[in-house]
Amino acid sequence: MFQRFLDIRVRLLISLGLVLVGVAALLFTSSSAVLINSARQTETRNLIENLLRVEQALQNQLETLGNATSDYAAWDDTYAFAQGNNPGYVEGSITPVTFTSSQTDWLAIALDAELFLYIASFDYENEEIIPGGKEFQEAVQALPILFQFTEEQPSPQGIALISGQVTLLASRPILRSDGSGPAAGTFIFGQTLDAEKISRLAASTRLSLSFYPITALPDADHTDAYKQLQSGQTSVITPLNTKAIAAYGLVRDLKNRPVMLVRIDAPRPLYQQMQLSLRYLALSLLGASTVSGFIIWRLLERSLRYLRERDRIQQALQQEAALRQSELRYREKAEELERTLQELRKTQAQLLHSEKMSGLGQLVAGIAHEINNPIGFIYGNITHARQYAHALLNLIDLYQQHIPDPPQPVQEAQASMDLPFITADLPRIFNSMRAGAERIRIIVLSLRTFSRMDEEGLKRVDIHNGIDSTLLILQHRFQTSARGSVIQVTTNYGDLPPVECYPSQINQVVLNILNNAIDALQTPQIPSGFLADSSPPLIHIQTRYLENKEGKGGKAGKEGSTDGHIQIRISNNGPPIPEDLQPRLFDPFFTTKPVGQGTGLGLAMCYQIIVETHHGILRCNSAPGHHTEFIIQIPVSQTTKRFKA
Structure with missing residues (x-):
């Protein structure tokens, strides 16, 4: 009898081992296929996007060359x-x-x-x-x-x-x-x-680039990639090893003939991470199989004991209770594993989001840097050009005063060029050029701030000084409005303590909100369904100090106060913001202004500065019959990270 039980136990043990090995192998194979395939798809998508970036960079370089050609032609x-x-x-x-x-x-x-x-x-x-x-x-x-x-x-x-x-x-x-x-x-x-130009192109796109003329491909790998591209593929992705991958694309000439093979080399951190994850998964499956096999083996031992000791009913009942308790523990372990899996998925989503925002910041910073240099040259030379033109016009005026009757060729040339019109129009042209250059500088500044390139250290400053400086900068924009009168600006400053913040960023927030208010007051169109406000155009700025709700706020205006919050309210009596657009106000690149007048980065940047950087609150109140108001609220000290509205 005991020998029969022993034979059964051996056969069950072998069967159990085979089942566990099969299940572990199946799980590992399916998981490996899913993870590796996902990594390769992500790598392929990123490399195709990088090839498009290179193509766009070449087009931009062609546009720059075309602009220079237009100037001389x-x-x-x-x-x-x-x-x-x-x-x-x-x-x-x-x-x-x-x-x-x-x-x-x-x-x-x-x-x-x-x-x-x-x-x-x-x-x-x-x-x-x-x-x-x-x-x-x-x-x-x-x-x-x-x-x-x-x-x-x-x-x-x-x-x-x-x-x-x-x-x-x-x-x-x-x-x-x-x-x-x-x-x-x-x-x-x-x-x-x-x-040298290829090196600058690689630096501008932040990619490892190589260009090869079709007539001089270096090796068989490049030749094979070229043949695949010639067969109709738009791109060829080739893994080099576990640490690097390459992407190939074609550049065509004016006759749509391939003249150059582009290669992008990139690391494979995601693929390596997936391989590391598979190793951990294999170890986990091996451990789980071992533990499960041991547990089942123990259960089998107990079952055999039950068969040999059927007459001990009490002991059988105790063993059954132990079995139920063991099942309860397994259920708890399964629930714990489920919670852990959910946390891992949440962490993965956060990492993906951080990577996307980092890529966006690098892209925006690169664009701002590329625009900033040429516009600096233009902006710096407009003043000198205007002075030279003014001096030349004064010289022509002196000639006209002292030589009223010049020779006939000079009179004919003067009549053909319409000198009075040029004299009147040339200053307006320079003013228009300066306004355009200033607009581009403001856009570049917004892009650089949005990508946090100009972030300074924390300082304790007087918020009112920053607001006054911003109002002084915008003084020229208050002179006109859609209602035909000067925009009135009123302030009601409370007693505020020095605030620990990034001063340039807070000034940028106030500047963007004031610019939006001015634009609203200078908009001649009134949204359908709303009545135009006949009162004079008005912008009102109010500040005040708020103590913490727990009652621990320091006295307003006291030097060194670290508790409480300060609040800035900026309102205007322009047309209200439609209710369906208000939830999208702080989305990046969302704007209601016409093309060329708005970038959609202003309020998104303000939200990032106030909410994410300064742990504060930024919201908008706008409804028909009421003034549109933006409310900024930040802690006096950034050491207090938790904010309660």
């Missing part, structure tokens, strides 16, 4: 040279600055695809212009689209392979400075995509 001196009336144009106007300012390597001026008036290249090492360039002329002549200007293609530009090097080309018709024609010829700039 729409120049009266260039127009005169193309017509044969300005023989000194090349010596006086084509200088090293012509090439270095636009980072170009080639320049050509042609009457048509067959007759070229001037061709030159630039030696950046010796900083000298080298006239001529047969290979550039032949390459350009092979692209007749560069000389064909239509409504569908007014500004031809693209990529070509010249002397084995990838070159960016941009052509524009040679017109007068006022845009009138007919076109006297074609002006062409060429920019060779050399190692």
Whole structure:
């Protein structure tokens, strides 16, 4: 009898071991497939997005080259040279600055695809212009689209392979400075995509980039990728090893022929993390199988004891109770594992969200940096240009006073150019240029603040000084409104203690809200269903000190107070904000302003600064028949992280 029980026990043990091994293998195989496939899909999606970023960066570089070409093509001196009336144009106007300012390597001026008036290249090492360039002329002549200007293609530009090097080309018709024609010829700039420019392109996109001409692919891997792309694939993703992965894409020329293979190398942190997770999963399954096998083996031992000791009923009942208790423990363990799994999923979602916000911040910071440099040049030179123009106009006025009857050619030239109109219109042009540059600077500042590039340390400051400075900056905008009168600004300051905050960020919040209030008062349209307010346009600012609800707030205005909160209320009597738009006010890139007048970053940045950085409250109250009011509330001291409304 005992031998039979022993044989049964051995067979059950073997069967149990096989079942546990099979279940563990099945779980590991399915989990491995899901995790690895998810990692690869994510890697593929990210690399395809990076290829699109590279393509967009090349397009932006082409646009920059095209703008430089437009500047020289729409120049009266260039127009005169193309017509044969300005023989000194090349010596006086084509200088090293012509090439270095636009980072170009080639320049050509042609009457048509067959007759070229001037061709030159630039030696950046010796900083000298080298006239001529047969290979550039032949390459350009092979692209007749560069000389064909239509409504569908007014500004031809693209990529070509010249002397084995990838070159960016941009052509524009040679017109007068006022845009009138007919076109006297074609002006062409060429920019060779050399190692230095590729390095700058990689730095601007924050990617590890490599470019290879199709005629000189380095190895079989690149050749295989090119063949796959030629077969119709838009991109080729190739894992290099467990730590790196590569993506390939094609760059096509003006004739839609592939001329360059783009390769992006990227690390594989997600794939490595998945492999590490699979190792942990394997260890976990092995441990769980061992524990389960041991537990079941013990249960089996007890069952066999029950068979041999059936006459001991009391002992059997006790064993049954122990079994039920064991099942209860297993159920509790299962519930605990479920809770742990939910926490892991929550943590994973938070990590994904943090990664997305980090990517957005890097993208915004990169855009702000790229825009800030050229607009700085423009903004810094407008003042000098306006002064020079003013001096020239004064000089012309002196000539008119002291030489009232100039020679006949001068009188004819003066009549043809409409000097009084130019004298009156030139200052307005410079003012318009300055206003546009200032607008771009404000947008760049908003982008940089939104990406936290200018974040300063915490300081204790007087909030009222920041508000007064902001009002002083906006003084020029208070002079007009849609109601035809000056915008009135009133303040009601309470007794506030020094506040621990990031001063520049708080000033930026007040500036954005005041700008929105001014825009609302300067909007002539009133939303349908609302009556226009006939009272004078008004902005009211009120501050006050709030003690903590627990009654521990310090005295308002007392130096060194660390308890309580300060509140800033900014209201205006402009049209109310529609109720259906209010929940989206603080969403990034949401704006109700026309294209070109709003970025949608202002209130989103304000929310980030007040709620996330300063642990405060930012809300808006707006309803028909009431003033629109924004309420800012932050702790006096940032050491108190918990805020109670």
